[in-house]
Amino acid sequence: MSQYSEDSGYVVAVDVGGTSMKGGVVTRSGEVVATDRRPTGAEGGPENVVAAIRSFVGDLAARGSSLLGRAPAAVGIAVPGLVDDATATALYAANLGWRDVPATGLVPLDVPVLLGHDVRTGGLAESVLGAGRELTDFLFLPIGTGIAGAMIIKGGPYGGTSGWAGEIGHIPVFPEGERCACGQTGCLETYASAAAVARRYSARAASPATAERVAALTAAGDPVAVKVWDDAVEALSLALATYTLLLDPSAIVLGGGLAEAGPLLSDPLAARLGERLTFRSAPPLRKAALGVSAGMLGxxxxxxxxxxxxxxxxxxxxxxPKTSAVP
Ligand SMILES: [Zn+2]
Known part of the structure; x- marks a missing residue:
């Protein structure tokens, strides 16, 4: 006899990242009754990733069946790339080497399936369950290896005409600055991603360090770290001032690895953003609430x-959110 309500049913949810994927079995009432994590297997090529997802979805469905005594009602999958909702196809995912992968190929079951862009799916979860719960218009900005935003507009994530909306990481903030991997110059991501903070410090100090270490060195007053951190804050303040002036959000929700620095990031960033915006108030900065589970919950x-x-x-x-930790 299951401890969970018999009529609730459940879905299988998978958040596919560049290197690992997080999965969950989630009931109608939002209980996460099982979670798991697995390698994406991207180094084995695009077909390998498809096979890994299929097998992961199948195993999660088997877990759900044994816990809840039935097949899943549906499957939701967040993928790191462009998605066409109309045809339920992953159009393009650079990390995975994907082009035009149909959702049905990812699921070994005959149940409905929806795909979502990973950052927008995380933003959806933050808007429904997390830091943006009572907000209809905000920016969800996870700052990790790269930077992309989910623009929550009128209560839902906005994807734009072609699905490329929210690529705030490639807004040129220092047009005379450093070259970005995308081919442009001076992108936000080149200065303010966790990877950029680690790379820029390591190059200047001639000593490898993670972003977390750079944050600790900044707090301790290390002059090289302080400068690299300040550049990141300056870049973020420029991009967020632009976003605020264009879209008038009620908050900016910071997530990802760099947001773990807490007030070391948010205090100077809030101050800088406030100084920059002269004729209007700055939106408050909030810390994302769902952490690494946001994509799976979305x-x-x-x-x-x-x-x-x-x-x-x-x-x-x-x-x-308290019950949703992914291992
Ligand atoms: Zn760029």
Whole structure:
């Protein structure tokens, strides 16, 4: 006999990253009854990733069946790339070497499936369950290896005409600055991603360091680290001032590895943003609430949407984030 409600059903949710994927079995009421993590296997090529996802979805469905006594109602999958909602196809994912991969190829079951862009799917979760819960317009900005934003507009993530909306990491903030991997010059990501902070410090100090280490050195007053950190804050303040002036968000939700620095990042950034915006107030900065589980929880919301329950959010318990840790 299951301890979970018999009529709730569940979805299988998977958040596919460049190197690993996080999966969950999530009930109608938002309980995460199982989680797991696996390598994406991208080094084995695009077909290998497809096979890894298929097998992961199958295994999570088997876990769900044994816990809840039935097959999943649907599957939701967040992928790091462009998605076409109309055809449920992953159009392009540079990390995975994908072009035009249909959602049905990722699922070894005959159930509805929805795909989502990874950052927008995380933003969806933050907007429903996390730091943006009562907000209709905000920017979710995870700062990790790269920087991309989920623009939550009128209550939902906005993808733009071609799915490229939210690429704030490639806004040129220092046009005479350093070259970005994307081919442009002076992109936000080149100065303010966790990878950039680590790379720029390591180059100047001639000593390798992670972004976390650079944060600790900054707090301790190391002059090289302080300068690199200050450049990151300056770059972020420029990009966020632009975003604020264009879209008037009610908050900016910072996530990803760099946000773990807490006030060391948010205090100077809030001050700089406030100084920059002369004729209007700056939106408050908030820390993302769902951490590394955001993408998986967002994928579960997509799964429920695929199952014909667009308002699954209404029945989700408010303490979902506390129970959703992914190993
Ligand atoms: Zn760029």
């Amino acid at each position: 994928a579960a919301l997509l799964g429920w949407r695929a199952a014909g329950v667009p308002d699954a959010r209404a029945s989700w318990a408010l303490d979902v």
